[in-house]
Every structure is written in structure tokens, then in C-alpha cells.
Amino acid sequence: MAPNTERHQISFPRLEYPILREVMPKSAHNWLKGKRMQDGAEDLWRIHDNLYDLTDFVTAHPGGTYWISVTKGTDITEAFETHHLKGVAETLLPNYYIRKATKPRSHPFTFKEDGFYKTLKLKVMAQLPNIPKDLRKKSDFVSDSLLLALIILSPMSCWGWTQSFLLGASLTILNGLVLSSIITCAHNYFHRSDSWRMYLFNLGGMSYSDWRISHAMSHHLHTNTAQDVELSMIEPFLQFLPYKDKPIWAQMGAFYYPFVYGASFLVLFVTELVLCATNHEGKSLSWKNLIPFTIPTWMYLMGGLPLHWTIAIWLLTMIPASLFFVIYGLTAGHHSHRNFFEGDVPRDENIDWGLHQLDTIVERIDYAGNHFKSITRFGDHALHHLFPTLDHAELNALYPTLFEHCEKFESQLKTNTFYEALISASKQLIRKRPNNFRDKKF
Numbered sequence: 427m428a429p430n431t432e433r434h435q436i437s438f439p440r441l442e443y444p445i446l447r448e449v450m451p452k453s454a455h456n457w458l459k460g461k462r463m464q465d466g467a468e469d470l471w472r473i474h475d476n477l478y479d480l481t482d483f484v485t486a487h488p489g490g491t492y493w494i495s496v497t498k499g500t501d502i503t504e505a506f507e508t509h510h511l512k513g514v515a516e517t518l519l520p521n522y523y524i525r526k527a528t529k530p531r532s533h534p535f536t537f538k539e540d541g542f543y544k545t546l547k548l549k550v551m552a553q554l555p556n557i558p559k560d561l562r563k564k565s566d567f568v569s570d571s572l573l574l575a576l577i578i579l580s581p582m583s584c585w586g587w588t589q590s591f592l593l594g595a596s597l598t599i600l601n602g603l604v605l606s607s608i609i610t611c612a613h614n615y616f617h618r619s620d621s622w623r624m625y626l627f628n629l630g631g632m633s634y635s636d637w638r639i640s641h642a643m644s645h646h647l648h649t650n651t652a653q654d655v656e657l658s659m660i661e662p663f664l665q666f667l668p669y670k671d672k673p674i675w676a677q678m679g680a681f682y683y684p685f686v687y688g689a690s691f692l693v694l695f696v697t698e699l700v701l702c703a704t705n706h707e708g709k710s711l712s713w714k715n716l717i718p719f720t721i722p723t724w725m726y727l728m729g730g731l732p733l734h735w736t737i738a739i740w741l742l743t744m745i746p747a748s749l750f751f752v753i754y755g756l757t758a759g760h761h762s763h764r765n766f767f768e769g770d771v772p773r774d775e776n777i778d779w780g781l782h783q784l785d786t787i788v789e790r791i792d793y794a795g796n797h798f799k800s801i802t803r804f805g806d807h808a809l810h811h812l813f814p815t816l817d818h819a820e821l822n823a824l825y826p827t828l829f830e831h832c833e834k835f836e837s838q839l840k841t842n843t844f845y846e847a848l849i850s851a852s853k854q855l856i857r858k859r860p861n862n863f864r865d866k867k868f
């Protein structure tokens with residue numbers, strides 16, 4: 427395929443350009459709505475070329491009702507293949523088979539039995555019984571300790587402002603760092619079956635259930651393609667996709683992205699409230715919308731400042747929290763100029779899903795294998811993408827298997843440091859020329 431760098435160029439001929447990609451609001455639910463229109467799932471659930479009726483399975487699903495109920499009418503092939511490591515889900519599937527789909531699949535990813543991903547998954551499944559079960563407690567401990575730190579620091583930051591500007595500002599920034607770390611930890615939990623720690627994600631004003639769509643199902647499964655809603659949501663401010671007519675101001679993103687990063691939480695917080703209040707695509711207000719308000723309420727009760735000052739300090743805390751969260755998120759691996767993005771030439775037009783993941787990740791080597799950094803800063807990112815239902819504490823044990831497997835498939839996990847990742851993301855904002863993964867020409 428000759429590279430085409432027009433704005434709406436798609437790299438995979440099979441992939442239909444998501445018709446609602448530019449439609450406002452660029453929400454998780456609009457992304458799903460677009461998939462329902464294009465996936466050929468005929469109001470059922472599609473896996474490969476088969477259609478299933480999972481209506482009776484929704485409440486029996488061990489991973490929780492949400493995943494299945496929300497994906498009705500879409501192609502869930504990638505989600506199904508990557509979220510189950512026990513071999514049970516595959517045995518249940520035939521019970522729900524209805525018929526063959528009439529429309530060919532519009533996603534380019536393959537899961538061949540002898541391909542990279544399926545063979546790696548088998549090796550990982552064989553290794554899992556040897557990973558100590560109580561390793562997950564390490565993550566619980568980090569998450570709970572951070573929550574305790576937030577409970578102490580939030581009112582303390584109010585007190586700090588009564589002492590001096592320097593103390594107040596320092597405690598507020600520290601509190602923001604703790605808040606961003608808790609939210610990133612909660613991301614470890616929302617990828618799995620329901621648990622109370624996933625609700626901590628909402629402390630920053632965003633919604634864990636929307637992120638299960640926009641992050642777990644869109645970004646994780648369709649990374650850096652036109653179907654990755656995490657890329658379309660930050661456009662036009664940050665335009666990571668390469669294309670011929672990218673305006674100069676967008677190429678200069680590195681000069682203004684700290685402002686975008688710092689404002690993200692507050693923008694997403696207000697957006698979430700508005701989408702729920704206006705019942706956007708079936709969303710509605712619920713008790714979960716109150717979760718972000720627990721922090722200012724606690725600050726007000728214990729911090730000893732008038733309400734308006736408490737609110738001001740809370741809003742101020744959201745800025746560093748947002749900045750840290752987005753910086754660690756956007757350096758986690760996908761935004762490097764060495765990666766594949768929609769508009770580039772893929773190594774194959776029908777690509778093994780796992781190999782596509784390797785083409786879209788540059789691992790931060792200075793974070794890999796360090797559990798605290800991993801769980802609080804989106805570390806061990808390649809392994810986390812490949813096996814999202816594993817706890818971050820379990821991923822470190824899988825590196826030897828991954829490296830050996832990459833060697834066998836003559837593939838490679840690219841690496842860089844945090845600072846190199848920051849520079850590389852800036853270069854990607856500038857990049858207009860397509861990378862050619864087929865001929866390895868970058």
C-alpha cells in the first residue's frame with residue numbers, strides 16, 4: 427500500500443474510518459455508537475465472523491455485567507481474546523452461538539493459533555500458576571497507602587496555606603502527585619472484574635466506567651489506529667497522527683502541552699457532569715458523580731478554611747494531579763515518533779494483534795520492573811497492554827517469556843527513558859511523514 431498522508435488516511439484497507447470520529451462530543455459512548463453502526467454485529471455480539479447472543483450471560487459474566495452489556499451490537503473479538511487467561515471463556519462461547527456474520531470484519535487484527543499473540547498467551551497461561559497469588563496484595567498495599575496519604579494531606583494542604591505560600595503550594599503539589607498516583611493505581615483495578623478500588627479512579631472527576639470503554643476497549647485494543655478514541659479526544663489540541671497538512675501550530679504542541687495536561691482533569695470533570703446531566707447516550711447522574719466531591723468535603727470539614735478557599739485549593743490540587751497523570755500517561759509508551767500511528771505503513775495489512783502492540787509501544791526502561799513506578803505511572807506498559815487483566819505486580823515475572831518470544835518471532839520491545847519519551851512525544855507531534863513498518867523505513 428502506498429503511504430497516503432491525507433487527514434483521514436487509514437493504514438489498514440480493511441479498517442473503515444470511524445464515522446463518528448470527529449463528531450462532538452468525542453465521548454466513549456459516541457465511539458461505541460459508531461462501532462454499533464459499522465461492526466456488522468447485527469444487534470448481537472460479534473467475535474471473529476460469528477454472532478452470539480450473550481443476553482442471558484450478562485449477569486453471569488465473572489468479569490461483571492458492564493463489559494458485556496455495554497458492548498451489545500459491536501465486534502468484541504479483541505476484548506474477548508485478550509481478557510481471558512483461564513481457557514474457560516472459550517468453552518462457554520458455543521452455548522451462545524447464533525449465526526455467521528454477513529459483513530466481513532472491519533478490524534485488521536488477527537489472532538491465529540500459531541501467531542505471536544496466541545502462542546505468547548499460551549506460554550503466559552502456563553506460567554500463571556507459578557506466580558504467587560499474594561503478589562496482588564503488594565498493589566492493594568500501595569493503593570491503600572496512597573489513599574491514606576491523600577486523607578492526611580488534603581486537609582494539611584489547607585492548613586499549609588494558612589502558614590505560608592511556600593508550604594501551602596508545596597503541600598498542594600504533593601497532594602496532587604498523590605491524587606494522580608491513586609487514580610493511576612485505580613486503573614490497575616478497573617481493567618479487571620469489579621472491585622471497590624476501581625471507584626478511586628473517579629476521585630479526579632473522570633469516570634472509571636467510561637474509561638473501561640475509551641481506555642480498556644478503544645485505546646488498548648485498537649492502539650494508535652483511527653479507532654483509538656484517546657487520540658481523537660485530545661485533537662485538535664494535540665495531533666499525534668501523522669498527516670501531510672498538519673498545521674504548524676499543531677506541530678508546536680510541545681510549547682503548550684503542559685497547559686493542556688494541567689487542565690485535563692477539570693475539563694473531563696465538567697464534561698462528565700454535563701454528559702450525565704444531559705443523559706448523553708444513556709448516561710445518567712448517579713452516586714458515582716459524588717465521588718470527586720468527597721475530597722473537597724473532607725478538606726472543608728478538617729482543613730479549617732472557609733468554603734470558597736477550600737474549593738479554590740481543591741481546584742488548584744487538580745492541576746498538578748492532572749499534569750502528572752497525563753505526563754506519565756503520554757510517556758508510557760504509545761506517543762513516541764518511533765511508533766506506528768494511523769497514517770503509517772503497517773508491517774502487514776492483516777496484522778497479529780500482539781505484534782501490532784509491539785509496534786505501538788516504546789517501553790520506559792527506567793520504570794520497567796519497579797512495582798511502585800509501574801502501578802503509579804503506567805509502567806510495564808507492553809505487558810500490561812498484552813495482558814490487561816493481570817495485576818501490575820504480576821507483570822515483572824513475564825519479561826523473560828516475552829523477550830524469548832520476541833526473539834522467536836524476530837520482533838523486539840523498543841525502549842527509552844522517561845526523558846527520551848518526553849522528547850519523542852514532541853517529535854511525534856511534529857511528524858508529518860509516515861513511518862514504513864513494512865520496509866522498516868523510519
Ligand code: HEM
Pocket residue numbers: 480483487488489490493494497502505506509510511512513514515516518519522617618619815816
Ligand atoms: C466485551 C467482551 C468481554 C470483556 C471486556 C470481558 C472482560 C472480562 C474481565 C475483565 C474478566 C475478569 C478477569 C479478571 O479479573 O481476572 C473476565 C472474566 C471472565 N469472562 Fe469475560 N469479557 C468479555 C466477554 C466474555 C465472553 C463473551 C465470555 C464467554 C461467553 C466471557 C467469559 C468470562 C469468564 C469465564 C471469565 C472468568 C475466567 C477468566 O478470567 O478467564 N467473557 N472477562
